Amino acid sequence: MSEKVEFLQGNEACAEGAIAAGCRFFAGYPITPSTEIAERMSERLPEVGGVYVQMEDEIASLAAVIGASWAGVKAMTATAGPGFSLMQEHMGFAAMTETPCVIVNVQRGGPSTGQPTKASQSDVMQARWGSHGDYEIVALSPSTVQEMYDLTIECFNWSERLRVPAVLLADEVVGHMRERVVLREDVEVVDRELPEEGEEIEEPFPLEPDDHVPPMPVFGRGHRVHVTGLTHDERGYPATDDPEVHRKLVRRLCNKVRKRAREIHESVGYDFIERESDLALVAYGGCARTVLEAAEELGATVFRPKVIHPFDADLVRKLLDGYEVLVVEMNLGQYVEMVERALDAECVHLLGHPGGYPPTPERVIKEAERIQG
Amino acid sequence: MDWRELIRWERMPHILCPGCGNGTILNVLVRALAEKFEEGELDPDKTVLVSGIGCSSRLPGYVKLDSLHTTHGRPIAFATGLKLANPELEVIVVTGNGDAAAIGGNHLIHAARRNLDITVICSNNYVYGMTGGQASPTTPQGAKSTTTPYGNPEPPFDLCELVMGAGAPHVERWTTAHPHQLKQAIHRALEREGFSFIDVLSQCPTNYGRRNDMRSPREMLEWLRENTSTEDEPGKIRIGVLRDEERKPFHERVYELVEEVSGDEEGG
Numbered sequence: 001m002s003e004k005v006e007f008l009q010g011n012e013a014c015a016e017g018a019i020a021a022g023c024r025f026f027a028g029y030p031i032t033p034s035t036e037i038a039e040r041m042s043e044r045l046p047e048v049g050g051v052y053v054q055m056e057d058e059i060a061s062l063a064a065v066i067g068a069s070w071a072g073v074k075a076m077t078a079t080a081g082p083g084f085s086l087m088q089e090h091m092g093f094a095a096m097t098e099t100p101c102v103i104v105n106v107q108r109g110g111p112s113t114g115q116p117t118k119a120s121q122s123d124v125m126q127a128r129w130g131s132h133g134d135y136e137i138v139a140l141s142p143s144t145v146q147e148m149y150d151l152t153i154e155c156f157n158w159s160e161r162l163r164v165p166a167v168l169l170a171d172e173v174v175g176h177m178r179e180r181v182v183l184r185e186d187v188e189v190v191d192r193e194l195p196e197e198g199e200e201i202e203e204p205f206p207l208e209p210d211d212h213v214p215p216m217p218v219f220g221r222g223h224r225v226h227v228t229g230l231t232h233d234e235r236g237y238p239a240t241d242d243p244e245v246h247r248k249l250v251r252r253l254c255n256k257v258r259k260r261a262r263e264i265h266e267s268v269g270y271d272f273i274e275r276e277s278d279l280a281l282v283a284y285g286g287c288a289r290t291v292l293e294a295a296e297e298l299g300a301t302v303f304r305p306k307v308i309h310p311f312d313a314d315l316v317r318k319l320l321d322g323y324e325v326l327v328v329e330m331n332l333g334q335y336v337e338m339v340e341r342a343l344d345a346e347c348v349h350l351l352g353h354p355g356g357y358p359p360t361p362e363r364v365i366k367e368a369e370r371i372q373g
Numbered sequence: 374m375d376w377r378e379l380i381r382w383e384r385m386p387h388i389l390c391p392g393c394g395n396g397t398i399l400n401v402l403v404r405a406l407a408e409k410f411e412e413g414e415l416d417p418d419k420t421v422l423v424s425g426i427g428c429s430s431r432l433p434g435y436v437k438l439d440s441l442h443t444t445h446g447r448p449i450a451f452a453t454g455l456k457l458a459n460p461e462l463e464v465i466v467v468t469g470n471g472d473a474a475a476i477g478g479n480h481l482i483h484a485a486r487r488n489l490d491i492t493v494i495c496s497n498n499y500v501y502g503m504t505g506g507q508a509s510p511t512t513p514q515g516a517k518s519t520t521t522p523y524g525n526p527e528p529p530f531d532l533c534e535l536v537m538g539a540g541a542p543h544v545e546r547w548t549t550a551h552p553h554q555l556k557q558a559i560h561r562a563l564e565r566e567g568f569s570f571i572d573v574l575s576q577c578p579t580n581y582g583r584r585n586d587m588r589s590p591r592e593m594l595e596w597l598r599e600n601t602s603t604e605d606e607p608g609k610i611r612i613g614v615l616r617d618e619e620r621k622p623f624h625e626r627v628y629e630l631v632e633e634v635s636g637d638e639e640g641g
Contacts, residue, residue, distance in 0.1 A: 024458075025458050046630055046634035048635065051457050051627055051628075053453065059450065060453070060480055063451045066451060067450070067458065068455065068458035071455045071462065075454065075458070093444050219421050220419050222418040224417075227440065227442065228434065228441075228442035229442065
């Protein structure tokens with residue numbers, strides 16, 4: 001098996017994962033704590049025949065990434081809170097035009113400029129709802145440097161499969177941490193389905209079936225398609241006054257992701273450590289590292305999702321129904337809201353821990369003991 | 374190739390108002406493209422139109438080529454990704470004065486600075502037409518619009534000076550009253566390697582003319598003819614070829630670097 005073992009920073013591992021997944025275009029803008037991804041990509045992409053460009057802002061960065069994707073090249077950008085806010089318009093454009101692309105958000109404290117060098121998980125809801133309109137995306141959350149590598153690849157693969165923007169929802173903890181990482185080269189790499197070159201496509205954007213992912217008629221291959229962010233009919237033409245077209249279009253954009261929630265969770269994986277206990281801890285990303293330790297000490301069950309969006313309520317019910325559930329996250333409560341909707345809300349508790357660092361295991365244990373009173 | 378083959382006839386009638394200058398720009402653009410395809414100088418399957426938001430940005434949707442109708446002000450940023458990822462593509466941006474000069478001003482000057490090899494055709498009708506005629510960065514000082522009912526207190530941008538200041542090597546200004554010259558300008562822009570910018574002064578009788586004592590498209594076209602000159606004349610807007618120089622385009626510099634680095638890698 002072809003693999004390389006290195007001692008890397010999470011952000012560097014992310015860049016290596018992108019290269020392994022076939023990313024050959026990066027457009028970005030410097031921002032703490034994600035900048036090392038751009039730096040690494042500027043060094044690595046030319047080595048593998050790819051293009052790095054530093055754009056004038058984050059709005060332009062995601063625009064260039066979407067342009068590159070329509071030119072048929074796998075593309076990525078990386079940013080943090082304020083830049084992620086600027087990218088929201090084009091998250092919606094990518095969702096509407098069904099453009100595969102990967103956006104890495106190494107989360108830092110906010111709102112606004114907030115805590116540039118500190119960790120946070122406060123963009124969980126923005127990742128899904130930040131742009132206007134009805135849409136769905138895929139967002140994955142790594143807890144280790146190894147997962148910065150592995151889940152970047154998964155982001156590309158799911159983005160290519162579903163023709164959606166995929167967000168690597170990292171945080172400063174995993175972005176700047178250094179760990180041993182295995183750079184596997186025999187990874188599964190998924191490429192978007194393409195129509196036959198030169199084929200005339202009557203309906204590049206079919207409205208049905210309602211979870212359909214059409215092949216992507218990338219530019220320069222003779223398809224002569226019109227791609228617009230306006231509500232469009234099957235031919236890709238603006239149909240902004242037709243309520244039925246709009247309903248069918250946004251339903252398909254959402255359902256192609258929602259209906260595959262279980263498939264995505266099972267393919268990407270999650271940790272579920274079942275222990276004889278009435279208590280289950282839930283955590284993800286950098287914050288999960290201390291929570292896993294606390295759960296062991298408490299003898300509590302623990303659930304660590306890697307897929308943040310789409311949320312799989314059935315899976316969460318299956319795993320956590322009957323437990324007193326304590327969700328721990330580095331914000332004042334975001335993922336917990338989805339858990340509350342899936343379970344009996346009275347059994348769901350939150351340890352919301354903004355400030356820049358994950359709570360210590362002791363802090364988590366204290367909270368667990370308090371709710372079990 | 375007959376220009377008629379380049380129109381998406383199933384999308385007619387178009388959404389433009391009677392007498393809109395964008396009709397002339399669409400007409401001239403498809404004729405220039407059809408001639409370039411006929412001459413074999415461009416491949417229609419490798420030619421891409423990109424636009425932002427506004428009346429002029431609807432034009433690519435009527436042309437039977439690959440086209441990307443993007444967000445307000447950002448078409449040049451999308452074009453940057455398209456061109457760099459696949460330099461074989463001939464990328465043409467159709468934009469307007471609001472799209473390019475206000476919300477998209479940053480992308481305009483940076484693409485000019487980089488010398489991105491694209492052609493930018495800017496339909497400059499002084500207002501935001503799609504939203505009903507608000508003032509824009511090219512609205513003349515004193516002009517009336519729905520948001521400057523007492524006259525515009527702001528001085529306008531000269532877009533050609535702006536992009537030349539940012540380094541654009543090929544810059545021309547024409548008007549919709551000069552369709553033949555405009556077609557030749559588009560030909561030149563498609564031939565040039567590097568950033569080509571064509572500022573097309575255009576008429577919006579619906580939302581600009583009627584608030585500024587020019588009710589009919591004819592009056593507006595006459596105004597454009599009388600108030601522009603290919604010579605430097607006092608009181609007249611200078612039109613014509615304003616700059617025509619050669620500079621190595623951005624993608625060539627990028628790919629030379631890629632070749633150098635990846636070649637070293639293979640060698641090492």
